[in-house]
Amino acid sequence: MLFFDLLVQGLLQGGIYALIAIGLTLVYGLLRILHVAHAGLYTLGGYIAILITNATGSFTLGITVSMVSVGFMGMVIYRLIYQPILEKPPFVALIASIGLFIAMEEIYRIVFGAYGITFADAPLQGTLNIAGIYLRHCEIGALLLAALLITSLSLFTRYSRIGIAWRATVTDPGMSQSFGVDVIKVRYLNFFIGSAMAAGAGSMVAVMNNLVEPTMGSVPSYKALAIIVLGGLGNVRGTVIAALIIGVAEAFGTIYLGNILDRDSIAFALLILVLMVKPTGLFSKG
Amino acid sequence: MQYEISLLTIMGISIIAALSLNLIVGFCGQISLGHAAFLGVGAYTSAMLTKAGVPFTAAVAASMLMAGIIGTVVGFTSLRVREDFLAITTMGVGFLFLGIVRKQDFLGGEMGIAMIPDPGLGKVGYLVLVLLLAATLALFSIYLKRSWMGFTFDAVADDEDTANLVGIDVSSYKLIAFAMGTAFAGLAGALYAHNIKFIDPESFGFVESITILSMVVIGGTGSVWGVTIAAGVLSIFPMWFQFIDDYKLLVYGGLLCMIMLFSPDGLSGIFGRFLNTIRGKNFNASGQ
Numbered sequence: 001m002l003f004f005d006l007l008v009q010g011l012l013q014g015g016i017y018a019l020i021a022i023g024l025t026l027v028y029g030l031l032r033i034l035h036v037a038h039a040g041l042y043t044l045g046g047y048i049a050i051l052i053t054n055a056t057g058s059f060t061l062g063i064t065v066s067m068v069s070v071g072f073m074g075m076v077i078y079r080l081i082y083q084p085i086l087e088k089p090p091f092v093a094l095i096a097s098i099g100l101f102i103a104m105e106e107i108y109r110i111v112f113g114a115y116g117i118t119f120a121d122a123p124l125q126g127t128l129n130i131a132g133i134y135l136r137h138c139e140i141g142a143l144l145l146a147a148l149l150i151t152s153l154s155l156f157t158r159y160s161r162i163g164i165a166w167r168a169t170v171t172d173p174g175m176s177q178s179f180g181v182d183v184i185k186v187r188y189l190n191f192f193i194g195s196a197m198a199a200g201a202g203s204m205v206a207v208m209n210n211l212v213e214p215t216m217g218s219v220p221s222y223k224a225l226a227i228i229v230l231g232g233l234g235n236v237r238g239t240v241i242a243a244l245i246i247g248v249a250e251a252f253g254t255i256y257l258g259n260i261l262d263r264d265s266i267a268f269a270l271l272i273l274v275l276m277v278k279p280t281g282l283f284s285k286g
Numbered sequence: 287m288q289y290e291i292s293l294l295t296i297m298g299i300s301i302i303a304a305l306s307l308n309l310i311v312g313f314c315g316q317i318s319l320g321h322a323a324f325l326g327v328g329a330y331t332s333a334m335l336t337k338a339g340v341p342f343t344a345a346v347a348a349s350m351l352m353a354g355i356i357g358t359v360v361g362f363t364s365l366r367v368r369e370d371f372l373a374i375t376t377m378g379v380g381f382l383f384l385g386i387v388r389k390q391d392f393l394g395g396e397m398g399i400a401m402i403p404d405p406g407l408g409k410v411g412y413l414v415l416v417l418l419l420a421a422t423l424a425l426f427s428i429y430l431k432r433s434w435m436g437f438t439f440d441a442v443a444d445d446e447d448t449a450n451l452v453g454i455d456v457s458s459y460k461l462i463a464f465a466m467g468t469a470f471a472g473l474a475g476a477l478y479a480h481n482i483k484f485i486d487p488e489s490f491g492f493v494e495s496i497t498i499l500s501m502v503v504i505g506g507t508g509s510v511w512g513v514t515i516a517a518g519v520l521s522i523f524p525m526w527f528q529f530i531d532d533y534k535l536l537v538y539g540g541l542l543c544m545i546m547l548f549s550p551d552g553l554s555g556i557f558g559r560f561l562n563t564i565r566g567k568n569f570n571a572s573g574q
Contacts, residue, residue, distance in 0.1 A: 034370055084547055090369055091317050092550045095503055098496055099542025106536035222377060222492065229374045258389075265385025268378035272363070275375055279366045 004133055006251045012139055014247020015146035018240045019201035021224040021231070022153065023074075023194025029170045029234030030190050032090060033082055036097040038198055039221030040104035041077075045070045045199025046206035046216060047108065050117055059123040063203040067196040074195025075188050101221060109214035116213035124207055142204035149197055150240060157236075162189065170234065219264050226271040230281055238283025246270065291409050292481075293522050298416035299477050300521035304501035304513050305423045306470030311499070312508035313427075313436065314463035315443025316364050317373045320380025321471055321498050326490030327353040327383070328472030329479035330393055333402045342405040342480070349476040350469045357468020361461045368446070380495050387487045398486025405480050416477055420514075423470060427510045439463060443508075493535070500542045506554025516553055 020042050027035040045066045053062035081100055085092050124138035157163035162185075168176040169186045177183050206212045227246055231238030246267045253266040261269060274282060307321045331349035336342060363375050387393050394400075407415060430436050441449040442459050450456045479485050497520075505516030520538075549555050 028370075032370075034373065081543065081547065085550070088546075088550050091373065092546050094317075094370070094373060095499070096543045096546035099500070099539045099544075099546065102493070102496070102535050102539030103543060104539075106533065106539060110533075110536070218492075222381065225374050226378060229371060233370065260386070260389055261382075262385040262388050265382045268381045268385070271378050272375060272382065275367055275371065276363065279371065281371075 002255075004131075006255065007248060008133055008135065010248030010251030011244060012143055012247070013250060014244035015143055016201050016205060017220065017224060017227055017247055018243035019146050019149060019197045020220050021227040021239045021243050022150070022236060023198045024224050025228040025231065025234055025236060025239040026190050026194045028228060029236075030173075030187060031082065031086065031093075033086075033093040034090075034097065034225060035082075036094070036221055036225065037077060037081075037101040037104060038074075038194070039217030039224060040101045041070050041074055041195045042198040042202040042205075042220060043105070043108060043212065043214070043217040044073060045202030046212035047112060047117065047202075048199070049203035049206050050119055050212055053123065054120045057121075059207070063200065066203050067199045070199035070202075071192040071196035074191040074198075077195075078187060078191040101217070105214050105217065112212075112214065114214065116211050116216075118210050118212075119207070122207060122210040125210075136208070138204065138207040142201075142208065145200055145204055149200060153193065153197075153236070162186070166190065223264070223267045226267045230271050230274055232281035232283040235281075235283050238281065242282060288409065291413050295409075295413045295416050295481055297518050297521050298413070298420040299474050299481065300498075300501065301420040301514050301517045302416075302423055302470060302477065303474040303498050304505070304517035305420070305427055305510070306467050306474060307498050308427065308467075308502050308505075308508065308510070308513045309430075309470065310463050310467035311502055312513065313431065313439040313443065314460060315439075316460060316463060317369065317376070318467075318495075319373050319377035319492075319499065320360075320383070320495055321376075321467075322490040322492070322494035323380045323383035324353045324357055324468040324471035325475030325478065325494070325498075326387065326485075326487070327356050327468075328475030329485045329490070330387070330399070330475075331472070332476035333399045333479045333485055334393070336403045336405075336480070337399070337401075342403075346473065346476045350472040353472025353475065354465050354469030357471070358461055358465045360468070361464025364460050364464065365457050377492070377495075380490075380492055384487050384491060394486070396487065398484060398489075399479075400484045402479050402483045402485070404483070412481065416481075419473065419477070424510055424514055431508075431510060435459075435462075496542075497538065500538055504541060504545055504552050506552030506557075509552070509554030512552055512554035512557070 020039065024035055024038050027033055027038070048066035048069055049059070049062040052065045053059045056062070077100070081096055082093060085096060124136065124141055126137045127134050128137065128140065157167050165176065165181040166186050166189065168179070169181055169183055173183055202212075202216070205216070223246070227242045228239050230246070231240070231242035249270055250263055250266050253261065254263045257266065303321070303325060307318065310316050310318050328349035331352040332345045335345035335348055340348070360376065360379050364372050367375055388396055405412060438449075438454055438459055441454055442456050446456055475490070501517040501520050502513050504520065505513035545552060551558075
């Protein structure tokens, strides 16, 4: 039973990672920016979900408000931070993003306190027994949310007009612009969707831990970078698969490698191994 | 006086750390987000050796060697991956270092190593040693920048493929940059360990890597005096202004972000433009 327990926990964690990493890989695919501050938005999503839920008593409202407002926040970050430095060498945006992320964490600490905030009455805490594996409602909710968001994203990019325009822009910005795609609109949309998904993940993690701390995003932020690199930068499907692999590898690794490596470095050990064999990641295009 | 001496010592160590990273990022153009790990390698090597009775000088030399060897191995990754991929890989190396050290009981695990032996130079003697080493490294950097090797590094940093095309052995120069940079990082780490006399994994984490990188970037990547000044100011900044200590990271993060937005070439870029403006005026004043 331990095997299935670990597998389910790994997939759950992988689903959360996937929600965070998709936004990152979308930004990279479109703008070639490593958007480290993305995890700051994930934390912000957790904070907003808790604040709204505590104020109104409805978690559904909390997670909705959190996703929408953080989506807009993502657009603001693009406009204020990234747009002015798009033409600069890649490390400029990377360092600006790291700086922004550090500053965001500090602002959360100063505004909301170093010890974090919790739900007044945490929702979805009941447990369910599925074939001998005990899962909390919020964990099932997180899995469902991840599956729902990822499926709708893939349907959206496949069948809607703006979704197709988006994919065209990722493949060749210049060409799609000359075919009449509004590249600026696509970028805003990109940041909105990516950030909203991160906020969804942040809200679910807030319920699962019943806690949001200022540093909640630190570890996922760097791990998500490992995941998108592993998935072949800019490749959404590769990112989802890589996220699930890392989630499962961590769940098993903590048990079997626990005395030589700590949990958080397993992803990076895997990353370095893969990159040395295949320098463009597992699922790179072409 | 004691307080000023300890401040200056920390300043000297930070300058060595920043200049060592400048060799990799500034000179050779290879981004590294895990530099604190090499300070860590140096600090742990020196701490373990001196605790085992090895003399201070030999332990410091060994820690430079150790950090340099591990750095060269990491440098090999820069031959396989570039730019963004290299940034993430070096970041991964930093996390891997932490992850491994935390779990090793003989390295003290989470608790770290305490009671690291004093080198026996006295406070002032140690300060003089640190400042001498920092000055030597600064002079070495300036010399290197103007030597043929410096020009080759420039070529590799600017355009790797073209450099390769004109017959520069890009791989070797990248490895040399990593070997030198990380060996000096080992030196900084060893000096840090014997100054504070206590080290734990958290002293060499990601934030420390970024702090060192921010010194290089704020100073102006590649500019020796810019990096030296930035490292000197930023390292003691939070201690002079005790009230800012709580906001230290906010200031770091904000500064990093703002400098990238408004002057990606850092202090030396601002100064360069300032000089140009003055020269421009003189130029016009002389009627030409």
